[in-house]
Structures are given as C-alpha cells and as structure tokens.
Amino acid sequence: MIQRAPDIKDFLRIATGQAPLPDQPQALAAFTLWAQQSHILGQVAAVVDAPVGTKLAEILENARLRSSYDQRMLTFETNRIKRALMGADIQPILLKGSAYVAEHLLASIGRRVSDIDILVPEAQLGETERLLGQAGWRAEESTSGAYDQQYYRRWMHELPPLRHVTRRTLIDVHHRLLPRTSRIRPDHLKMMAAARQIEGSDLMVFSPTDRFIHSAIHIFGDGAFETPARSFIELYYLYQDLSDDERQGLLARATDVGAQKPTAEALWMLDEYFDIKAGGARASLVLKSCLRSVTAGQGSGQFLANSVLYVRSHYMRMPLPLLLGHLWKKLLRRV
Template sequence: MQMELGSVKQRAGWWPTHQQDLLLRAALLQGQEAVAAWEQWQSITDLVADILDLGSYRLMPLVYHNLTRQGVTGPQMQRLKGIYRHAWSQNQVHLFKLNGILRLLTDAGIEAMALKGAALMLDYYENVGLRPVQDVDVFVPLAQRDKAFAILEAAGWVRRDIVPDSGLPLVHAIVLEDRDRGEVDLHWFVYPETCYPGADDDLWEAAVTHSLNDLPLLILSPADQFFHACIHGAAFNSVPSIRWIADAMTILQVAETIDWQRVVQQAAKRHLSLRLRAALEYLVEAFNAPIPASVLADLAENNTPTIEVEEFAALQRQQHDWKVWRRYHFYRFKYGRLVLDGAPYRGPTGFIDFMKEWWGIEHAWELPFFGVRKARTVLASRAMLAANRPQNAP
C-alpha cells in the first residue's frame, strides 16, 4: 500500500515550531546563517523571562557551543554558558549511574548496549555537555531480561512503571528508579513498534564496541544509530523532541559512512518507512542533509501495510486529538503491529485477549473498570510530573 507524503510543510504533528527552527539553525549551521538565526530568535524570545519548552531548553548547550565557535558574544552567552555547564554536570551524574549499571551487568555476564542520549554523547558529540539527558537507556538481550531485572532490583533499583509480568513481552522497556531518583530505561527491545523474539538480533550483530571507564559497552552501528534517532523523533510528543534533528545531523557529520541500504532495510523490516521518509525529507529540505535521493526513492518503494499507513496518518493529527483518543490509537496500533509480526491474537476476541495481557487481568468484564482506574492514575502522575518539572533551570 502506497501513501503520498506531500511537502513537509503540510505535515503538522511533530515538526519544530518557527522558534524551535531558529534555535536548530543557530545550533547546527555555520557562519552568518547561525548568527542570523540566533539574533532572530532573540528578537522574539526572552531567554530569562520567557518559559521555554523543554525541547528548546535542552538544545541550548549545543547552541552555546556553536555560537562560541562563530565568535558570538553578548550578555545572553553567559546565560547559555550556565545552561551548558549545568548540562555537563548533570550528564556526569548520569554517566556515573550508567557506569554502576554496566559493572553490575558485566559482572553477571550480561551484555549491555547504551541507547539514545548516553550513546550519542559518548560517541558523536564533542563533549558530554552538549547532549543533555534525563536518564540513561540500557539495552540487554531478551533472554537475559529477567536476570537483569533481578540484579538491578537487588542493587536498589525499583520499577517505576507498573507493568504486569504478562505484559512484559508486549513492551520494549520499563523505567527503573534508584533512591536518588536517578532513572534508567531498561530495554529488551529497542523499538516499541517491534516487540517480538529475534526483532533486534541484527542490531546486536552490527553493534560497535565502545567502553566506559574500561567497562565494555556496545552502541548501535552508525546506520542503526541514525535510523533510531530519526524514528525516535518522528513521533507525536506534546513537547516536540527537536533534539532528534540535532542528533541526526550530528551523526551524519561525524560518522565516516552510513550504510544507506541497511537504513532502508530496517525501515522495511520494522514497517516504519513512512515515518523515516518524512523525517529524511525534513532533514533534506530544512538542513540540506547529505542523504542520497535514491534512499528516498527506495523508501517510497517499500511495502507499507495498512496498519503502518493508518498509524502514520494518526500520528500527524494527534496534536488535535483528545488524550483518550490518542491512548485508544496507541493500543490499537500496538495490537495491530503485534499481529502483523506474528503474535497469536486471532478472531473477534483477539484485541480483548491482548488488553487482558497488557493490563494483567483475568476476565474481560474487568477491562472497563481497570481502564478508568488506569486513566485516573496516569493523569494524576502526569500532573504531578508537570508540576515538579523545573523551567529554565540555571
């Protein structure tokens, strides 16, 4: 099934706002283009008085680094320097946590791979202060998931996500928290869209060996890292995750080569061709990213099953949907992808069986009551997180 994407300017949903676009240009471009973008951003935004969205705030260390290289001075640069230094110090804490987790897993004979921000700041950014993270993501083999849980929980890490044992095969990761409220996302699948045995075997096979304080650490290959950055970003978020754009452009700049055939194959395998194509078109149009035209053509030829087309259409309009409707879509597309990848849900009760496993309940009649209770819990948790989230921290 084919779907025309149209111009990226017509595809609302997860793209940067005008102000965010200016910040990205100040962070990624060179010379007068970067300086002009920064000056224009300053003309419409007060760094001190205005409350920045989290995506913009997290981009500030990279903005500071790039503008410093362009010779920019002024009172706001000291403010940016403070944000950068704060990010650097916070990231040192996260790396300390990661080091402790790696030691626990390594001593138990469990391979570990760093994902997302931790991997990027270690292997692609010039220093660890340029890519702020809120937690660390650690990927372990599916067969060693339960052993990894037991080891981390024995060391004081507790599950923050309430996921029943019956639901663990359906999700890609859960959040663990230590007594200092440090967080680790423990993955046994990389992508929430592909949660089935063997889904990530090829990622392990292509992984690159790295180290952290003499401990072995794997990271994704450049092609897989680029694909992951794009897919992780090209999804609806109430706060646009504009860092994916900086991540993708940084990978393209630093990596010696990208295996574009592998990128296209990953998109086909995971039924993510539409999202990847949209992300790549944006990078080419907005930042002249060095992506071969043949890659976009190959993505357009990838088979796109109905569930992928419907999911992509829903993602584009989710900013206008009610939260309950978005949650319904989440379950619907999660179920559809699991069935597409071979999950044994069949017949008219398939979706009900899926929801029973997801929520860890025994009887179908419990679903409505559990759903209402779950919604109340989620809304209360999000309200608390929003109330406690710092804005424009120093």
C-alpha cells in the first residue's frame, strides 16, 4: 500500500506531540531533516521519544542538551541583567524567549535561544545602556560603526545590540515593539502598563494576552518567515497557555492596542495549521498563498514565496525611500 507523503500539518502535529513519529524510514528522515532545518529539534525532543539506540535518539538527546544549556545560560544572564540594573528604578520587561523561560511556559520547552530581549521606557534607555555597559555589555562588533549606531538610534525600536565582553552573550534593549517607521504601530505603552512583576523579581513580563499579541506582531508584522515552523509552534504554545476568557478577549485587546491585523493573521495560522477554530481568524490571499508555498517546500514556488515575504517584511518596517537608502549604504559597505 502506497502511503501519501506527510505535509506540514502532519509534521507540526508530530513536533507538538499530537501525533507519533512516522513509521516509514523515508518519512522519518524527511521529518528529522525538516525539524533540523526549522531549528526546532529541541522542541521535538521535549515531546518525542525515539527508540533507544537509534540515530534519531542520539540526535534528540543532543538537542535536549543544547536547549538545556541555552536555557541555563538565559536564566543566568537574566539574573545578571537584574543585578546590573538593581537600585536604578528600572524594571525591564522580559520579551520572547527570556519571558517564556522565566514564566515556565509551554513555549519555553526545548526552545533554543541566542539572545535576551528586554523592553524599557524610552526615557530610561540612556541609563539602561550605561548600567549594562558597566556590567560588561558593549556595542556588538557588527553594528559598532557610526552608521549602524546612528541608524538604530534614529529609526529602530531598539538600541544597537550589546554583547558581553567576556561571556559573549547578546542583549537587545527595546523601547518599543516595532521600528519607528513601521506601518503597524502597536501601542506599546498600553501593553507596558499592563505588564506584571515576576514573583520574587524586579523583572516584568507582559500579560498572557499581550504576550500572544506581541508574538503575533513580531511574526506577522515584522518577520520574513525564515523559519515559519518555529514561529507557528511558538504561537500554538502561547495560545495553549491562555485561559478561555483570555482567548475570548484576544481580538478586543489586539484592537485596543492597534495590533488587530497581525493578531488576526496569527489566529488564521492556528486554524490553517493546527485546526484551532479561533474567532476572527483571517489573512490576506497573498500571505496565505506565500505561507502555504513556503511550508510545502515547492521548489521554485517556494523561492518566489520567500522573496515576496522578504519584501513584505521590509515594506512593513519602513517607507520605500528610507529602505532604498539603507540597502544602498549596506551594499556600498560590501563592495
């Protein structure tokens, strides 16, 4: 009997523990390669038990070790940030992976992390940068030049990346959620006002509803979908951590903070790929078509879809004249 080839929905169900590993060697190899290329092997390892003694068991055990190391690093570095800002009346809000790990969320399980994202009021940027500098975080080499420093500080939603001089860990210090020039302008101040303190810490996190909305903003309002499966799984787990009341109030809150479009697109994704019937789910035909092509791996169609999504991400981030000028400067530096 000929079995049909698994599609992206099959793979996502396996990666989130909703379906078993494929029985056929070819399908199993395809799934493993997909998980590796999608940077989700650690998340797969958290929910999948491969047969003892197999090559896959070795791969997943290595992924568990790597994600465990990342999360220990993240916990340690988050503590260093807290100490660096202690006594300064600055309460940074942890974003993305650092928040997921601090709150022990489903989205943290097996997640690989490479940097720490924090959000502070714009008025406290200078003091935050100064104190982190005293603790060893300085301008990252690739963006330490005058042009990049000026560009970040004038146009972006964050300081230029800061890298620790000895431990080499990276911090992104945000003062808003999207670039100043972004076509979507979520009200980060409303979201910051609703943030809550982590128990036993001076650090803060967004409310569960705002955490999902921020992920949707980052993925659908800013990202180019280099690793769509990783993004989809993040949103799936964040949605699972919401209460029924929080799910019911999701779109109302998104509308309140000016993030209805990316949130509706995130809900469409949950319906499309996880069969979660979330109210208000919708996305443009272009986005639907591109994501279906990207996740299906359709050769030249995939390349075209990736290109469209890349252009879309830059279109969402800045006006065309500014984008062209920025890309021209980058090109001149490479020739």
